[in-house]
Every structure is written in C-alpha cells, then in structure tokens.
Amino acid sequence: MPKGKFFFWVVVLFTARPLGLSPLSSEELNYLLNHYARSGNFQGMKELLNKFLAEFPDDPELLFLRGLANSRTARYGEALIDFTRALENTKDKSRVLLERAKVHYQRDSYSEALEDFSQAIEIDPKNAAAYNSRGNLKYDLRDYVGALVDFSQAIEIDPKNAAAYNSRGNLKYDLRDYVGALADFSRAVEIDPNYAVAYYNRGDANRELRNLTAALTDYNRAIELNSEYANAYNNRGNIKRTLKDYGGALADFSRAIEINPEHADAYFNRGNVKHELNDYEGALVDYLQAHKLRPENQNYLQRIEELTNRLEDQAGAR
Numbered sequence: 001m002p003k004g005k006f007f008f009w010v011v012v013l014f015t016a017r018p019l020g021l022s023p024l025s026s027e028e029l030n031y032l033l034n035h036y037a038r039s040g041n042f043q044g045m046k047e048l049l050n051k052f053l054a055e056f057p058d059d060p061e062l063l064f065l066r067g068l069a070n071s072r073t074a075r076y077g078e079a080l081i082d083f084t085r086a087l088e089n090t091k092d093k094s095r096v097l098l099e100r101a102k103v104h105y106q107r108d109s110y111s112e113a114l115e116d117f118s119q120a121i122e123i124d125p126k127n128a129a130a131y132n133s134r135g136n137l138k139y140d141l142r143d144y145v146g147a148l149v150d151f152s153q154a155i156e157i158d159p160k161n162a163a164a165y166n167s168r169g170n171l172k173y174d175l176r177d178y179v180g181a182l183a184d185f186s187r188a189v190e191i192d193p194n195y196a197v198a199y200y201n202r203g204d205a206n207r208e209l210r211n212l213t214a215a216l217t218d219y220n221r222a223i224e225l226n227s228e229y230a231n232a233y234n235n236r237g238n239i240k241r242t243l244k245d246y247g248g249a250l251a252d253f254s255r256a257i258e259i260n261p262e263h264a265d266a267y268f269n270r271g272n273v274k275h276e277l278n279d280y281e282g283a284l285v286d287y288l289q290a291h292k293l294r295p296e297n298q299n300y301l302q303r304i305e306e307l308t309n310r311l312e313d314q315a316g317a318r
Helices: 026-039 042-055 060-072 076-087 093-106 110-123 128-140 144-157 162-174 178-191 196-208 212-225 230-242 246-259 264-276 280-293 298-317
Strands: none
Touching: 026 042, 042 060, 060 076, 060 093, 076 093, 093 110, 093 128, 110 128, 128 144, 128 162, 144 162, 162 178, 162 196, 178 196, 196 212, 196 230, 212 230, 230 246, 230 264, 246 264, 264 280, 264 298, 280 298
C-alpha cells in the first residue's frame, strides 16, 4: 500500500480581510484567489499575492496564502519563509504552524515538523487535522502507538474526518489487523464516497481477507474515481490473475505501465501472467525491465535466473 508523505491539501475558500486595496476590492480579491485555488493555478495565485504583498509586505494573511501557493508548487524553502513571517503577526498561529509543519515534513525535517505539529495542537487542542498529520509523521517514524493515539484523537474530535479513518486504517493494515483496517476504510468511504485512495486501501484489506470479489469491486471504484490510478490497476490485475482472468490481468498491468512506465511491480506481475501462459520470452522481457527499475529486488533476480535456465534447457533439448 502506498504510504509516506500524504496530506490532504484541501481547497481553501479564502476570505481576505478588507485591506483598502486598490484597484481591487476585498470581494474581487477573494473571487480571484478562490478561482486560482479551484483551478489548481497556484502560480497565478502567487503572482496575484505578490502584487499585494509589494504594498503590504507584512500582512500575515497574504503571507500565509502565498505560503500555501508556494507549498503547492513544491517551493518549500519559499513556503517556510512565508509561514515563518506570517507567524510573527497572525492571531491564528495554529493554522500557520500546521502548514509549516507539513512543509518541514516534505523536506524530511522530521524533528521540526513534529515540533510544529505539537505546537499547533497545544494552541488549538481541537485541531483534528493537526492530530491526523502528526499521526502520519509518527507512523512514518514507526511510532505506531503514538500514531494510533493521534489518529483516534482526530476521529474523536471530528467523527466525520475521513482522512483520519483512512490513516488509522493504514496503520491497522500494516499491523495485520485487516478486520480493523477494513472497518476504518469502510467508514472513510461512507463519509466520503468519492475517496479513491480509501477504496483502494479497502481493496487491499479485502484481498488479505480473501474477499476477492469485494476487493475487485473496491479497485473498480478507485479506478472509476481516478482513471490514472496505476497502483489500483496493478492490484486489480493481481486479483484477476488469481481468478484466472488472464486477459483482464494483462490489460490491467499494461495500463498501469502506460500510466507509470517506472512501475516495476506491474512489469513483474505482467511477466508472471505471461509465464503462466507459457510466453516465456515475453515474461523474461518483463522480468528484466522490472529488475532494471529495481535492481535490489531479489525476487525479480531469482525469477530471471529460473526462467533463463528454463529457456536454456529448452534450447539444449531441441
């Protein structure tokens, strides 16, 4: 299951204070900011904010919004500067600390991220998003007890926090509590029926519980919601292979590779299907590509050696 640095960046409905700005009114500014955010044009949003910050360089709200724009465009160093400057004058320090912590996390500055998450929670003990984000950090640091406490606290504060249920489900999955994981993923998609990642994760839990038809349904839904979901195609392909739908499996693995040409597991899995269909040369091509992408994987290398020996034996018997 894909883990790692994963936060839910919510499209914020911005409301700037009346600043007496000219030539735009605060209403026009709000409209433009929200237009850029909804369309994902964070560079355009940043350029607009730069114009106002030229006149109001210390305004904490404008600095915070530009920090968001910078973080969304992976300009993490600039985002840190903006959030740090915003903290000097803002009254809503918890919100700014939360976003600065996410940037630290993206930069692998874990101690700084943990400190900012914790400060955000200390200032606002009802900040469910901060608990969930801190839980994700603890999860990556293998502090599973601490992560579980934070995820559960986020859910207690906000029982409709789909992200927290998904996060806790991921933790339970890794601890092999597949029944508990299934329950959390189910609650996440109940809260948010368009939550593709949670459907994908529930598919994994169903697979581990040998609920193959249910797993297939979940992967189908994840792909319906996100047609570019390479991992969902790959995992659905594995289910189809188990169900001996080899044509469907080949199509799914090929689609995963089309979306992500560096998806080593998809090459390896497609090679397995070709192997089972006695297309040994085609299987070897896929195994070699998987090994090229992930040379440290011993399973790939072992399969290459086994198949190479088999092909050599066949050639010698002719």
